[in-house]
Structures are given as C-alpha cells and as structure tokens.
Amino acid sequence: MLRRVRVLGLMAAAIGLTVLATSGCMPIxxxxxxxxxxxxxxSAxxxxxxxxxxxxxxxHLASNGRSSMHNDAYATDAYxxxxxxxxxxxxxxxxHGIEECATLAFDRAGRLLGLCGDxxxxxxxxxDPESLAVLAKRALPGRALRLGVNPLEDLCGGAYFYLDEADRxxxxxxxxxxxxxxxxxxxxLQTYELSSLVPDDDCLIALMPDWSGWIWFETAGGRVGTVDPANGAGRVLQLLPGETIANSFAVDESGGVFVVSDHALYRLDADRHGAPQITWRQPYDRxxxxxxxxxxxxxxxxxxxxxxxxxxxRVAITDNAEPVMNVLVFERDSGRFVCGVGVFEAGASATENSxxxxxxxxxxxxNYGYTGPMSTMFGSTTTPGVAKVDVAGDRCSVAWTSPVIAPTSVPKASLASGLLYVYAKPPHRAIATWYFTAIDLRTGRTVxxxxxxxxxxxxxxxxxITLGPDGSAYVATIAGLVRIRDEPGR
Structure with a gap:
C-alpha cells in the first residue's frame, strides 16, 4: 500500500495544480x-x-470506429x-486531474465521450474534440478498495462502455x-439492476449487445450474462469453477459471443429465451x-x-505460454484450432492489449515488464516488440517484428493511411519521454x-489510442487527454 501511496504522491507532484484544471482547460x-x-x-x-x-x-452500436474501446463489434482496433x-x-x-479516460467514443456530432476515473x-x-474541455460530466457509483487488488489495475466498472445506435x-x-x-x-435514462445475478463479492467488467439486441455482460468472477433491454430480465451462466475474466469480448452477426477467461476461449450463444449457452470451449496454455x-x-x-x-x-487471442507467448487462431463456428505462432523474445513476451x-x-x-507507472519513471522502460502475424490457410507466420517499445498502448491501425499507431517510450538515461509513433503496416518500419x-x-x-473522424489521434494519460493532428497547411 505504501508503494501505491508513493506513486500517487509522485503523480500529484508532477501534475501540480490539477484541482484547478478539471474542466480540461489547462495543458498537461x-x-x-x-x-x-x-x-x-x-518524416511525413x-x-x-x-x-x-x-x-x-x-x-445496436454506433458507427464502426466510434462505438467502443476496440472500435467495433469484432474488436478489430482498425479504422x-x-x-x-x-x-x-x-x-x-x-x-483533467489525476485520472484517465480508459475508453473514448465519438457521438454523431464528433464530440468525445470518455469513461474516466481514478x-x-x-x-x-x-x-470537446478540439479544445479538450469537458462539456458535461456524470459521476458514476464509486469504487471500494478491494482486498488484494491494486487500485491502479482494478477493471471493475471503470474500463469499458459502449455507445449504442442512438448515441447513448x-x-x-x-x-x-x-x-x-x-x-x-x-x-x-435507464438502469438495469444486476445485484440478483452478480454477488457482492464479484463485479462487472465489460458489456456489449449481440445482434438481436440482448445486452451481454461479463464479471471478474467468471460469470457471463444477458439482459433483455425491453424489461430488464436477466440471466447468468457461471464458467468453469476457478476461472476469472479480465478482458472485454467480441460479438458477430451469427449470434456468437466470444469471451476469454484466464483458462480458455469460449464461444457462447443465446438460446431462444436469451439465456447464455456455451457453444464451444478451447483451453490454452495459461x-x-x-x-x-x-x-x-x-x-x-x-x-x-x-x-x-x-x-x-476466425477468432484470435494470445496465450500466456513460456518461453514465448503465442498468437492463436480458431474457427469461429466450430472452435477448431487453425494455427499459432510465438512472438517476441524468449522469457520476455506478454501482452495486455487486444x-x-x-x-x-x-x-x-x-507489454512485458510494465508493472505500473513506477516501471516507466525517468529513463526506465519496458521490453521491445510489435509483431505482425500473417494467417495463410492453416498456417501462421511472423511477417515482421518492430523494435519499438510501447509499454501499454492499445495500438490502432488506419486502413486509409496504411499505418499502425502505438504510444512509445524509448529508453533514456534520465528522462521519461513519451512519443506517438507511426509504423508502416506493410513493412514494420517506423515512419x-x-x-x-x-x-x-x-x-x-x-x-x-483513438482516431477521430477528422484524422486526429487521441491518447488518454493518467493526467488528462492528448490530441495529435497534422497541420499540412503550415
């Protein structure tokens, strides 16, 4: 606990008078x-x-590219x-003070909606997408400190939301x-109470609608459930005993809901009453x-x-294998394993991003080596590596590996630009330097x-990282929001 207090103290000292700047009118x-x-x-x-x-x-989602952290129902992270x-x-x-907006979305007017917190x-x-000023805000229920859970790593009710087709x-x-x-x-506008489905020692992690409109949710304790938006009726399914969930999920047009626990990848579908059912389960090396x-x-x-x-x-995840982590690909309909390939250096490979x-x-x-803000203080940084894996038939192969160091950036691709964007922190003797970095999708070269x-x-x-309708990029930090845009007319 003392270490966490020290981290927050350093953050407060670095940020300074953030209490006066919570409207987002002062720069970081x-x-x-x-x-x-x-x-x-x-170069450009x-x-x-x-x-x-x-x-x-x-x-039942806002337009692709503006609805959620991972852009769309498939969680492609590509624009x-x-x-x-x-x-x-x-x-x-x-x-915005000592807090960050983990998920950003865009309404039809081009304004940002952020789920932010401390x-x-x-x-x-x-x-506002240009000034970054806060136009309105809604306090959500607070977070109680959970025994054994670092508050800087607590995903309960503060990481994921989605914007629906009506900009809600x-x-x-x-x-x-x-x-x-x-x-x-x-x-x-509406509240759905889930306390009868989720016990008080569990918590909600993420939610997403399926193609028929049922709102699906998952919990840290390994529960997956549905809510009928018409009447609030809910149903819940417990995954195998001992399994937990720490990531969001994806859905497809066939009704499939794809969830990964800390033991296995699942496809679930709703029965005719809306109750979640396991269609297939594929364990992986944890x-x-x-x-x-x-x-x-x-x-x-x-x-x-x-x-x-x-x-x-197809559906893809990574495992947690040693000595190297693998990218794994499965068929969506049957769960058949298609292929897998190891990425990054032996003994130093991990990811916490889609x-x-x-x-x-x-x-x-x-993301190997990132243990919180202290691990990137001053000139310290984490382990290099951004890798592209090609899937050809039933074969996976590594096309390129970039030496860029991106501690935790949730990378995004622009199909129109042909670039991948990461938030990089190169090593330095004494200074913590943070760079918005573009990588050529075809070659892996840093542009x-x-x-x-x-x-x-x-x-x-x-x-x-979030790309806006005008081509700007946004990165939330633990002290506010950053916008990066081209000024070609200069």
Missing part, C-alpha cells in the same frame, strides 16, 4: 526534460491505403478512416448496474505465472474477430515519432 505540464529531447523523428508520408475485410455494422501522417504534427493536451471511481465525460452510453457500474446515459446533459505487464495469469487480449478472403470467420486485425494479418504489442510530453503524467497506463 511537462517536466524540464522536455527541453532536452527530440520533438520529432522520421503519403497515405498508402491497405485492404482489409469489411466489418459488418452492428445494428477505415485516416490517421496522422506526420505533416507538421501538432500536439495539444488538457489536464482510484476512487469512474465518471462519464462529454469532451451504456455503462457497467461498480455497484452491479447497467446504466444507459443520454446527451446532452448525460442524464441516466503459463505458470502472471507475467509483468499483465493483469491476470492468462490471455491479456480481448478476442479479435476477422474474416479471411474465403469468407471463413490484437489488431488487418486483412489476413494480426498485430501484437509486447515517424512525435513527442507528446515528458514525465509520469504522460503515461497512458493501458488507455487506448
């Missing part, structure tokens, strides 16, 4: 090291679009639109409710330890769905890196 302050490191490396590039499969638009190309990049920021609990914010935020709360929240004042960089001993990935050129649906799906390829980021800031306050701590 850099440290003095900002004066002594490169602002930009590499022309857009080089890359082909991929079409993700069907979910009828059809553009991202920054490095043309006179401009970085702006706004501090160790005491989450809140939902409506944020559907949020899992810390007190075992689902709240439906509407604009412009972020008022609560290893013998929780590796540094992960939140559980098991897969750190939300299942990612993709379709090959022949139209056959795979990115582009065409017949999957991209994994190495450019833009300095966002220096110091612990620029650490994203597992928050996702």
């Amino acid at each position: 302050p850099p440290t003095a090291g900002f004066l002594f490191v490169p602002r930009h490396t590499g 590039v022309a857009a080089h679009p890359i082909d991929s499969f079409t993700v069907p638009q979910h009828p 059809s639109g553009p991202g920054p190309l490095g043309r006179h990049p401009k970085v702006t920021s706004a501090t 160790i005491l609990g989450p809140e939902l914010k409506l944020i 935020a559907v949020v899992a709360t810390t007190n075992r409710q689902i709240q439906v929240i509407g604009e412009p004042n972020l008022s609560v 290893g013998a330890r929780r590796k540094p960089g992960q939140l559980s001993q098991g897969s750190g990935t939300t299942p990612t769905l993709f379709s090959r050129g022949d139209g056959r649906g 795979l990115v799906a582009v065409g017949d390829s999957l991209i994994a980021e190495n 450019f890196s833009v300095l966002t800031g220096t110091g612990i306050q620029w650490n994203n701590h597992y928050a996702a």
Whole structure:
C-alpha cells in the first residue's frame, strides 16, 4: 500500500495544480526534460491505403470506429478512416486531474465521450474534440478498495462502455448496474439492476449487445450474462469453477459471443429465451505465472474477430505460454484450432492489449515488464516488440517484428493511411519521454515519432489510442487527454 501511496504522491507532484484544471482547460505540464529531447523523428508520408475485410455494422452500436474501446463489434482496433501522417504534427493536451479516460467514443456530432476515473471511481465525460474541455460530466457509483487488488489495475466498472445506435452510453457500474446515459446533459435514462445475478463479492467488467439486441455482460468472477433491454430480465451462466475474466469480448452477426477467461476461449450463444449457452470451449496454455505487464495469469487480449478472403470467420487471442507467448487462431463456428505462432523474445513476451486485425494479418504489442507507472519513471522502460502475424490457410507466420517499445498502448491501425499507431517510450538515461509513433503496416518500419510530453503524467497506463473522424489521434494519460493532428497547411 505504501508503494501505491508513493506513486500517487509522485503523480500529484508532477501534475501540480490539477484541482484547478478539471474542466480540461489547462495543458498537461511537462517536466524540464522536455527541453532536452527530440520533438520529432522520421518524416511525413503519403497515405498508402491497405485492404482489409469489411466489418459488418452492428445494428445496436454506433458507427464502426466510434462505438467502443476496440472500435467495433469484432474488436478489430482498425479504422477505415485516416490517421496522422506526420505533416507538421501538432500536439495539444488538457489536464483533467489525476485520472484517465480508459475508453473514448465519438457521438454523431464528433464530440468525445470518455469513461474516466481514478482510484476512487469512474465518471462519464462529454469532451470537446478540439479544445479538450469537458462539456458535461456524470459521476458514476464509486469504487471500494478491494482486498488484494491494486487500485491502479482494478477493471471493475471503470474500463469499458459502449455507445449504442442512438448515441447513448451504456455503462457497467461498480455497484452491479447497467446504466444507459443520454446527451446532452448525460442524464441516466435507464438502469438495469444486476445485484440478483452478480454477488457482492464479484463485479462487472465489460458489456456489449449481440445482434438481436440482448445486452451481454461479463464479471471478474467468471460469470457471463444477458439482459433483455425491453424489461430488464436477466440471466447468468457461471464458467468453469476457478476461472476469472479480465478482458472485454467480441460479438458477430451469427449470434456468437466470444469471451476469454484466464483458462480458455469460449464461444457462447443465446438460446431462444436469451439465456447464455456455451457453444464451444478451447483451453490454452495459461503459463505458470502472471507475467509483468499483465493483469491476470492468462490471455491479456480481448478476442479479435476477422474474416479471411474465403469468407471463413476466425477468432484470435494470445496465450500466456513460456518461453514465448503465442498468437492463436480458431474457427469461429466450430472452435477448431487453425494455427499459432510465438512472438517476441524468449522469457520476455506478454501482452495486455487486444490484437489488431488487418486483412489476413494480426498485430501484437509486447507489454512485458510494465508493472505500473513506477516501471516507466525517468529513463526506465519496458521490453521491445510489435509483431505482425500473417494467417495463410492453416498456417501462421511472423511477417515482421518492430523494435519499438510501447509499454501499454492499445495500438490502432488506419486502413486509409496504411499505418499502425502505438504510444512509445524509448529508453533514456534520465528522462521519461513519451512519443506517438507511426509504423508502416506493410513493412514494420517506423515512419515517424512525435513527442507528446515528458514525465509520469504522460503515461497512458493501458488507455487506448483513438482516431477521430477528422484524422486526429487521441491518447488518454493518467493526467488528462492528448490530441495529435497534422497541420499540412503550415
């Protein structure tokens, strides 16, 4: 506990007068090291679009690319639109106090909706996409400290939400409710009470609708359930005893719901009454330890769905094997194992972020060595590696591995630009430097890196990179929000 107090104290000292800046009108302050490191490396590039499969638009989600942390129902983490190309990049920021917005989405007006929070609990914010000022906010039920759980790693009711087809935020709360929240004042329109389905020693992790409209949810204690949005009736299924869940899930148009526990990958479907049923279960190698960089001993990935050129649906995760972690691919309908391949160096491979799906390829980021903000203080950093895996028939192979170090960035791809974006922290003798970095999807070559800031306050701590409708990129940090955009007219 003393270590966590020390971390928060350092954060407060670095950020300074954040209490006065919670509306998001002041920039995140850099440290003095900002004066002594490169602002930009590499060069601008022309857009080089890359082909991929079409993700069907979910009828109960906002448009693909703006509905949730992982972009769409398939959790591809790929955008059809553009991202920054490095043309006179401009970085702006706004501090929101000592908290971060783990998930960002966009409403039809182009405004950001963020599920933000600190160790005491989450809140939902409506944020101007240009000034980054907070336009409205809604406090959500607070978080009680849980015995044995680091509050900086607590996923209960504060990491995931989705934006539905009517621009309503559907949020899992810390007190075992689902709240439906509407604009412009972020008022609560509907509450679904789940305390009869989820005991008080368990908590909600993530939620997502299936194609028929049932709201599915999962809990840290290994429960998966559904709620009928018409009447609030709920049903729940317990996975195998001892299994826990620490990631979100994906859904497809056939009714499949793909969940990964710390022991196995599942496909579930609803029966005619809406009750969840296990269609298939595939165990994987969960290893013998929780590796540094992960939140559980098991897969750190939300299942990612993709379709090959022949139209056959696949689902991919990573395992937690030793000496190297593997990217694993299965058929969605049958659960048949298709292929797997190891990524990164022996004894130093782990991820806590979803795979990115582009065409017949999957991209994994190495998070090995990240144990919290202290692990990237000053010049310290984590283990290198961003890898692209190609899936050809029933064979997986590593196409390239980049040496970029991205401690926890939830990487994103722009199909229109042909680039992958990560939030990088290269090693340095004394200064904590954070860079928004673009990698060529075809070759793995680093195209450019833009300095966002220096110091612990620029650490994203597992928050996702998000691309906006205008091609801007956003990164939430433990002190606020950062925007990176091109200024080609300069």
